[in-house]
Amino acid sequence: MRDLNGLLEKQNLTLLGSLIKVNRIRQNMSQQHLAQGICVPSYLSKIENGEVVPSLDIIESLFDELDIRYYSDSNFLRESRELIEEFFDELNLNGFVKSGEIFERLVKQEDKFIHSPLIVDYYLVHFAKFCSTSERDKFDEVLMMIQSIEHLLTNHQRFKYYFYLGLDQLLYYHDATLARDLLLKSTNYETTGHSLLYLAMAYYKLSSYYEAFEFAEKSYQTYLDEGNLIGLIGFYHFKAVLCYKVGSTERALRQYERSVTYMKKLNRLEFLKEAQEGQTFMLSRLNQSDEPLVIEDTITSKILTLCENGDKSQLDELQDLITKYKEQRMSNLLYDECLYESVIKFYVRNRMYKDAYLLTGENHL
The missing domain is CATH 1.25.40 (Serine Threonine Protein Phosphatase 5, Tetratricopeptide repeat)
Structure with missing residues (x-):
């Protein structure tokens, strides 16, 4: 038997709204279809936005229509919160050394998570897992769901949302301006050593070196405070x-x-x-x-070799390699700097002075 009384409390209205809206979107169901025979679509919209306290009968009917079983067992919630927290701690401290294993454990209980008060936190785990990876379909699917309930997120959830969205823009799309704006937005809610360091990287990419130093130093102190x-x-x-x-x-x-x-x-x-x-x-x-300098990355090595020994007739090949390098979605500023200098030298050696001048003005490859 589902115990839904807690969802009628004012502080849980945003949770109720998130639970209904995300499950509706997952099932590609319109508000009009879900509301049919239960309430008017405009009232459903208010429920999903956490603006009204619906009757228990309406909640029951909406949950039945969406086949939400609602898991609120205290032991399940406590253990799951601890596991989600452990995932993010591991991701923050050790990357995917252990967090990948924790992710698999969480996924095995997906049916419970998507029908529980932890639905948003569960999808934020996915958001972090697929951030800046080539698994765009998975990342974009979760992004769409979280964007639909962005206004319902807690401050802690907002931090994760803006941080990982900014990180994705920086590392995958190489959009340093949007990444900076999103990462700055994340600092309105929380800060971590990583969020500050990636913000410094965004400023570095924008050639704002004073700000890059400033946020890098803040990240240093935060890492010490975290014990990271x-x-x-x-x-x-x-x-x-x-x-x-x-x-x-x-x-x-x-x-x-x-x-x-x-x-x-x-x-x-x-x-x-x-x-x-x-x-x-x-x-x-x-x-x-x-x-x-011996670099194992094949594309990087090819660019360096071509810049050292190639001539103007190989310009198209060079541009093709640079494009492939950027498409790797790597985050290695040292490689970026090596290639930047090498390409400028290639231009100068082949008397392509305008290209060298323009690239020098950009400060980055």
Whole structure:
């Protein structure tokens, strides 16, 4: 027997609205179709917007029409909230090392989640999981659902929505302006080390280096407050490229050295390759090393080789490779900087001075 009395309380009206609206959208059902024989469509709209307190009979009828079984067992809700919180904690601290496993555990209970007070949080898990990935259909489907109830989200949910939407714009679509606006919006509700660091990256992409430094330093302090030492590695890698971009190569090199120290202390050497590439790149710019920069990414290596040895007749090939590089949706600012400099040198060497001038003015590839 469903216990729906709690949904009649004023503080739960937005939850009721979300539960009905998301399940209606999932079933491709119009308001007019759902309301038929139960209430007028305009009243259903108010229910979905959390604006009215409907009768228990109306809720029962709407749930029956949508086949919502409604799971509100206290043990299920407590355990599920803890698991969802663990997913986001793992994602924040360790990426998808363990959060992928937690995601699979959550998905196995989807039938319960979509019929429970945790429906929005469950879809936010999906939103985070598919953010900036090539699984566009899954991401866009969840995005559509969350956008339909955006005005019903709690502040904590709004933070996640704007953060992951901004992250997707930055890493997948490379729209730094929209990413900056969304990430800034997320800070109205909460901040994390990651949200501040990605905001710094958006400013970096927009060539707003003062703001990039400002938010990077805020991310550093937030990572310390969170106890997120893995996040500090990403901070040092970002700050290294940022320092190099503003002309302080020696300072950039020190950032990589600090990141290596953290990696060794934490025994997280999977990040070591990126730091070593950065050190090699910075040392070569200081003329303190003749060691070539070896990059495993095939497309990046091809671009660097073509820029070093190619001529003007290979310009179309170069542009094609650059397009493919961008389509990889990578987030490696060091590679971006290497390619940016190499392409400018290619233009200059082949007397394409206008192209070199224009690219220099853009500050990024």
